Amino acid sequence: MLTKLFSAEQIRHIDAETIRRQGIKSHELMERAGFALFKAMLPYWQPDRRVVVLAGPGNNGGDGLVIARLLHERDYPVAVRIVRFTNKMSPDFALNLSRLEATGVEVRDFDGRLPEADLYVDALFGTGLNRPAAGIATQAIEALNGSDKPVLSIDIPSGLYADRLNGPDDPVVKPARVYTVQFPKISFFYAENAVFVPVFQTVDIGLDAHVMAQTASDVYMISGWRDWMPARAANAAKWDFGHAVLVGGSRGKVGSIRFAAKAALRIGAGWVTAHVPADLVNILQTADPEIMVTAGKTPGFLTDFPVPEGRNAYGIGPGLGTDGQTAAALASFLEKADRPVVIDADGLNILAQNPEMLELLPAGSILTPHAGEWERLAGPWEHTPEKWEQAREFAGKYGIVLVLKGRYTVVTDGREIRINPSGNAALAKAGSGDVLTGMITGLLAQGVAPLDAASAAVYMHGQIADEWVRGQNDFALTPQDLIKGLAFVGKSLLCNVRV
Numbered sequence: 001m002l003t004k005l006f007s008a009e010q011i012r013h014i015d016a017e018t019i020r021r022q023g024i025k026s027h028e029l030m031e032r033a034g035f036a037l038f039k040a041m042l043p044y045w046q047p048d049r050r051v052v053v054l055a056g057p058g059n060n061g062g063d064g065l066v067i068a069r070l071l072h073e074r075d076y077p078v079a080v081r082i083v084r085f086t087n088k089m090s091p092d093f094a095l096n097l098s099r100l101e102a103t104g105v106e107v108r109d110f111d112g113r114l115p116e117a118d119l120y121v122d123a124l125f126g127t128g129l130n131r132p133a134a135g136i137a138t139q140a141i142e143a144l145n146g147s148d149k150p151v152l153s154i155d156i157p158s159g160l161y162a163d164r165l166n167g168p169d170d171p172v173v174k175p176a177r178v179y180t181v182q183f184p185k186i187s188f189f190y191a192e193n194a195v196f197v198p199v200f201q202t203v204d205i206g207l208d209a210h211v212m213a214q215t216a217s218d219v220y221m222i223s224g225w226r227d228w229m230p231a232r233a234a235n236a237a238k239w240d241f242g243h244a245v246l247v248g249g250s251r252g253k254v255g256s257i258r259f260a261a262k263a264a265l266r267i268g269a270g271w272v273t274a275h276v277p278a279d280l281v282n283i284l285q286t287a288d289p290e291i292m293v294t295a296g297k298t299p300g301f302l303t304d305f306p307v308p309e310g311r312n313a314y315g316i317g318p319g320l321g322t323d324g325q326t327a328a329a330l331a332s333f334l335e336k337a338d339r340p341v342v343i344d345a346d347g348l349n350i351l352a353q354n355p356e357m358l359e360l361l362p363a364g365s366i367l368t369p370h371a372g373e374w375e376r377l378a379g380p381w382e383h384t385p386e387k388w389e390q391a392r393e394f395a396g397k398y399g400i401v402l403v404l405k406g407r408y409t410v411v412t413d414g415r416e417i418r419i420n421p422s423g424n425a426a427l428a429k430a431g432s433g434d435v436l437t438g439m440i441t442g443l444l445a446q447g448v449a450p451l452d453a454a455s456a457a458v459y460m461h462g463q464i465a466d467e468w469v470r471g472q473n474d475f476a477l478t479p480q481d482l483i484k485g486l487a488f489v490g491k492s493l494l495c496n497v498r499v
Helices: 008-022 026-040 059-073 091-101 136-146 209-214 254-266 278-287 324-336 346-353 355-360 371-378 384-398 432-445 450-472 479-485 487-496
Strands: 002-004 051-055 078-082 106-109 119-123 151-154 177-181 200-203 219-222 243-247 271-276 292-295 312-316 341-343 401-404 410-412 417-419
Touching: 008 026, 008 209, 026 059, 026 091, 026 177, 026 200, 051 059, 059 078, 059 091, 059 119, 059 151, 091 106, 219 450, 243 254, 243 432, 254 271, 254 278, 254 432, 254 479, 271 278, 278 292, 312 324, 312 432, 324 346, 324 355, 341 346, 341 432, 346 355, 346 371, 371 384, 384 401, 384 410, 384 417, 401 450, 410 450, 432 450, 432 479, 450 479, 479 487
Parallel strands: 051 078, 051 119, 078 106, 119 151, 151 177, 177 200, 219 417, 243 271, 243 312, 271 292, 312 341
Antiparallel strands: 002 219, 401 410, 410 417
């Protein structure tokens, strides 16, 4: 359920070890990569669509030459422009250049102008780039970015670093799509690089699985969730799947706690209780009779929390409000709690206003801030890598799990960083986070470990949004649609039933 992500240096090591262990030549690996990329790009190849490949003299350019040869062999119109930003050519590039020239494909040096084409393939730089593009390479990048035709980048947009942040003025290709080799690159997930990596597709070229497994990394991409879900015995009863208690709600914000409680139930918790202000009980019991409800002592907002019981999972914050009495009730609850709790929304705002309460968090507790809540908790940051490191240090200091919500939500326990690739702008509306809180709490109730519960929930959450957009072709997803979308989880878990 996790895909390792690697630094540029590690990628070079994996390539070299693949060649050594598999007993192949480097040009054979290039041929394999070029063919896999060519197949992945099939939707773009058309008999009447002229393709121009811009190739640098390194191995990324060599991949581009293989693609050009394969296009020509299948009678697609293709031409190549060599961007000679250095006088040196990699041996495998030189070999594939001679092979291509023997076919009669039009191959010329790039002279600062793009030839007419319907589609451009960017094969200038790969992951080995360690300084900003300059000279003729900059001209090629600017020409591609100035074109009104689609650009496809091989492995990584040319000019982008694989594992660190570029400078604001560095020339970088802005493709329509990136076809990345074997695994995404860490920099794809930086918020600053969204314009350079609007969409990426991973292409398996058969790099050695044992080498990748043995190469250490603490950065991962979440790639699924099923392995984290508990198996269900055929004779299971509700108490086998735990009791999720959602604490929150205030006058005018009953929807938040309702969404969280419904999501906890839908994701499989055995039973669910919502603890809300006294005047909200009837609303919840009428709207959702499947959710049990307990009443706080006062109307309008909570001044007391339930007494924590070790067997229960608690999610705190949706619609809670930040009244001083509510904050005191949260502190009292945390002093007694002895197992992880999920805290979101106004629960996070109370912690930010009372930072001494962070020391009360039970080990493994899960905080789920969006960008504004995170800044209130931990202070400002300048860029994504700094934000990730800030989160890692914060999680390690307090022994918790952080879920930094965003386009690429990041989950960290202070050791690993797990990046979620699923989701889209359909989630950008009030209530989506409340559903996520309920999902995580529901998984905790079923005994899933905190880091895995957070990872599974954020992936599912985004997956539902992705399926909605594909099916509905719009961004009109509501929190209730998200909850209904969780039905696919139950269907998928049929394979986890033990007979």
